[in-house]
Amino acid sequence: MAEHPPGSSSPQQFSVTPYGDSAVLLTPTSTDPAERRLAATRLRAAVAHHRPRGVVDLAAGLESLLVEFDPLQVSHDLLEDTLLLIAETSDHVAEAGDAREFVIPTVFGGDHSPDLPSVASELGLTVEETITTFTGSVLTINLLASAMAPMMAGVQFPRQLARLAEPRTDVPSGSIMVAGTNAIIQPFPGPTGWRVIGRTPLTICDISRDPAVSFRPGDTVRFTAIPQERWDELAGEFLEPVGGLR
Amino acid sequence: MTTESAFTVIRPGILATFQDLGRRDGERQGVPSGGAADQLSAAVANILVGNPRDAALLEVLAGGLALRAEAPLLVAVTGATATVKVDGHPVRQGEAVHLDAGSVLDVGRATAGMRCYVAINGELDAPRFMGSAAPEARMGFPQNLSAGQQVKVHSAYQGLANPFGQPLFRLPVPKPDLTPRVWTVHIVEGPEAHAVEGIHELLAGAEYTVGPNSNHVGLRLAGPVRHPEGLGEIVSHGVPVGAFEIPHGDELIVLGRYRTLTAGYPIVAFAATSDLPLLGQAEPGRRLAFRWISREQSVERLRVQEGELRMLEQRSKTALESLGVPIDATMA
Numbered sequence: 001m002a003e004h005p006p007g008s009s010s011p012q013q014f015s016v017t018p019y020g021d022s023a024v025l026l027t028p029t030s031t032d033p034a035e036r037r038l039a040a041t042r043l044r045a046a047v048a049h050h051r052p053r054g055v056v057d058l059a060a061g062l063e064s065l066l067v068e069f070d071p072l073q074v075s076h077d078l079l080e081d082t083l084l085l086i087a088e089t090s091d092h093v094a095e096a097g098d099a100r101e102f103v104i105p106t107v108f109g110g111d112h113s114p115d116l117p118s119v120a121s122e123l124g125l126t127v128e129e130t131i132t133t134f135t136g137s138v139l140t141i142n143l144l145a146s147a148m149a150p151m152m153a154g155v156q157f158p159r160q161l162a163r164l165a166e167p168r169t170d171v172p173s174g175s176i177m178v179a180g181t182n183a184i185i186q187p188f189p190g191p192t193g194w195r196v197i198g199r200t201p202l203t204i205c206d207i208s209r210d211p212a213v214s215f216r217p218g219d220t221v222r223f224t225a226i227p228q229e230r231w232d233e234l235a236g237e238f239l240e241p242v243g244g245l246r
Numbered sequence: 247m248t249t250e251s252a253f254t255v256i257r258p259g260i261l262a263t264f265q266d267l268g269r270r271d272g273e274r275q276g277v278p279s280g281g282a283a284d285q286l287s288a289a290v291a292n293i294l295v296g297n298p299r300d301a302a303l304l305e306v307l308a309g310g311l312a313l314r315a316e317a318p319l320l321v322a323v324t325g326a327t328a329t330v331k332v333d334g335h336p337v338r339q340g341e342a343v344h345l346d347a348g349s350v351l352d353v354g355r356a357t358a359g360m361r362c363y364v365a366i367n368g369e370l371d372a373p374r375f376m377g378s379a380a381p382e383a384r385m386g387f388p389q390n391l392s393a394g395q396q397v398k399v400h401s402a403y404q405g406l407a408n409p410f411g412q413p414l415f416r417l418p419v420p421k422p423d424l425t426p427r428v429w430t431v432h433i434v435e436g437p438e439a440h441a442v443e444g445i446h447e448l449l450a451g452a453e454y455t456v457g458p459n460s461n462h463v464g465l466r467l468a469g470p471v472r473h474p475e476g477l478g479e480i481v482s483h484g485v486p487v488g489a490f491e492i493p494h495g496d497e498l499i500v501l502g503r504y505r506t507l508t509a510g511y512p513i514v515a516f517a518a519t520s521d522l523p524l525l526g527q528a529e530p531g532r533r534l535a536f537r538w539i540s541r542e543q544s545v546e547r548l549r550v551q552e553g554e555l556r557m558l559e560q561r562s563k564t565a566l567e568s569l570g571v572p573i574d575a576t577m578a
Contacts (some may be wrong), residue, residue, distance in 0.1 A: 017437050020516025021544035023486040025437070048274060057273040059484025059507045066484025068273070071545045071550055072518075145278035146506055147385050186384055207375050207385050213275075 003156045013039060014087050016080050022056075024073050026083060027064045036063040037153070039090075039121075041217065047089035052082045060143040062151070084145055091244060099218045100241035104185075105175055105226040105234055106198040115164070115195035119178065123157055131225060133157060134197065139221045147206050148213045149185050152221055167193040174200045177225065183221075187213075198223070201234040214240050248402050251317035251368065251399040255391045256350065264345055264370065264389040265363070267300040269378035278485075279562025280380040280504050283360055283462050283526030285323035286551065290419055291365035293559050294322035294342045296566045296573040302372045302379035304391065305366040308529075309356040311364065315345035316396070317406045320367035320413075320571060323351075326359030326527060327424055328532055340419040342566070344405065344412050358424040359527035367571065369399020382502075407570035415565040420554035422524035428453060428533045431521045436490060438512035441474035445514050448472060449490075449536045454498060456532040465528055467498040474512045484512040488517035488525070500525060520547040 028039035030061045044058060044065050054074030059066040069079055099139060108116065108131050120130040139152035157180060163179045171177070173187040177194030184194055187205035200223075205213050216220075219241070226234070252464075255262070267288060268281025282288035282305055287419045289299035297303075304311070309328040323330045323339050330337050337343045339362075345351060353362050372379040373389065380481050381389040406413060423429075454469035471492055485491075486508055491499045491511040502519060503510075503526075517525055518539065528534065539547075563573055 018432050019437070019486050019513075020519070021541050022519050025483060027483075035290050039254060044274070055270060057279060059486075061274045061481065061483035063481050064483040066486065068486060072549055076541065076545075077487065084361070145272075146276050159357045168325060190384065205385065206342055207382075210376075212376070212385075 014043065014084065016083065018076060023066055023068045024076070024080060024083070025064055025066050026087070033063065037142065040065055042090040044143070045075060046086050047083065050086050052079065054079060062142065070227070077228065100215070101222060102149060102215060102221045102239065102241050103244075104200050104202065104221060104223050104239065106200050106223045107228050107231060108198040108225055110228070112175070112199035113197050114168075115149055116197045117196055119161060121196055122161060123159060125158075130197070132182075133182075134178070135223050135225055137222070140222060141215055141217050141219045142182075143217050144213070145184060147190075149184050149187050149203070150213070150215050150221070152183045153181065155183050157181050161195060163193045163242070164195060166194070167191050171196055172199065173206060174202065176200060196203070200239075201231045202237050202239045204239050206238055209238070214245055249317075249402060249404075251319060251403070252314075252396050252401065253313045253315050253319060253366070254257040255308065255393055255395045255397070256312040256314055259306055259308065259353070261307040261575050262311045262391040263305050263381045264302055264372040264391070264472070264514065265305035266302045266379045267377045268380050268503060269382075272376050272378075272404050273484075276507065277376060277382060277385070278504050280382055281378070282361070282363065282380075284318045284325050284359075284363070284422060284523040285526070286523035286555075287361075287421060287527075288363045288365075289555060290340070290421065290558065291322045291324040291363040293555070293562050294324070294340070294417075294419070295320050295365045295367040296562065296571050297367060298366060298574050300557075301365065301574070302370040303366070306353055306362040306364060307492055308360060309353050311362070312392075313351050313364075315347055315349050315351070317347050317399075318403060319345040319401070320403050320406075321351060321363055321400065322365050324351055324365075324419070324421065325362040326356035327355035328356045328362055338412055338416075340421065341416060342413040342512050342562075342571075356529075359422075360529045361527060366399055366401070367403045367451045368399045369391070371398035371400065372578060393545045395437060402572035413565070413569055417558060417561050417565070418554075419558060420551060422521075422527055424524075429524055429528065430535050430537055431524060432518040432539045432544065432547065433515040433536045434518060434541050435537060436515045437512040438474050438477060438480075439514045441477050441512065442472050442492070443475070443512055445472060446538060449515060450538055454526045454534045454536075456530050456534065457497070458530045460528070460530055461504075462502045464502050465500040465525060466536065467494055467500065469498065470526075471496045471498055477512060480510040480512065482508045485509045485513070486516065488519065489524050490515040490517070518547055520544070520545040520551045
């Protein structure tokens, strides 16, 4: 997918910090945030692919990876060595080979978009221009955040957007939200500090399905504006990639 | 041969749910492992009835559950201290107990600790999400038990091959020590401890009280707190269960098994994994003291605990087999 980040051949592109007796945090050492994010994404894919002995689970940050492990199966030192070895080769793990494409119908305006006016004015754009910029962006899913919410990068806003100073306590499922130049979809009703600019009638996550979501890190997403009149027709439909699930 | 047994929930108490040790591979997809807050007591309950450690069982918040066996069942109750009765007669926690069809198991109000675990020989017919019976309420999977609910159990248990009607064996059972007034939790240094002057002395010297708005997401502790200096903003990153966070306010948060997976607060310490079961039992008002240990010592404590569990698995298996109780093949 993207070209090699400079410095990726260096064996020490990650720092390793012990997080208690059963976890370590790996943080890319690059000074460039975009490089750090790319390195973290690749490392996560590589560790998930190799599944080193003793590793129990992974928790992804945008610029880091928490590796949770069973210290009775693997020692800290051995695991650290293994992870750094994996990091060295993580550029070569194909993760985007089977990337899929999503187009998500979204209603902008009214109750669905409480933060759209303030987002537009912060960006120095009209509401129309803000929507056009957003729907014209091709986003990439970086990771699955809380409750499998797709965390996406690549919104072509002219500047980074702040989060809400006072988080909203109850945002409905399907809400499309932005912060920085990232976007995320609220899979279930709940609180958020992200800014709500639209809402999709589709079901993002359905726990009666296995898997409960149809997207994975590396997939691409575009949003397309639909009129409110189409809401009922699409409401509750499960989000699937372009061309259907395969 | 597996037959179908069942029990009926007479009353669930404040909150009773299906539970197990949590989901695997969920956190990489944004779903916390979750599972029993006191993993040790949940594993022990299962071992005592011949199940694998991670079998589905019941978690009872603060006690108060009653259920009626609709077929012969072998059960064990562990965790929070409570008076447990069968048809009105007290039975011991931490032991396998036989229920005749029609017998009522009553788990009284917890007097120390927060969560009782009730394991039943066999496989509970509990809904699963991502392969686990553990609740995930945020995603619409609460797993609450309600009065009148009948739960099927796939079990070959028919009763005991002894004339007394009860297993009558008593094994040394590893469990969190809920008896002291102040519970001591061992902690390991966290990555931002260096930025908080005097944090070692502070945590080692003071007592903290579990706040009323604590739950399986995190314990909120009241007590002396100092804030870090010169750290700048921390980019949000993955956080493990047992992390001691210092948020902006004057409190200390210890993350539980249903934590939000990423956070950007300074972390001054981590609970030793071997003491997470104890923290999982900490009720509002409970006083806690902390003792610093090295990471190596912390791993060693976990190794000791695991050894005790394996010993219990062997002994329980031997005892149950001699009584003709069906044992799950995956049990050690």
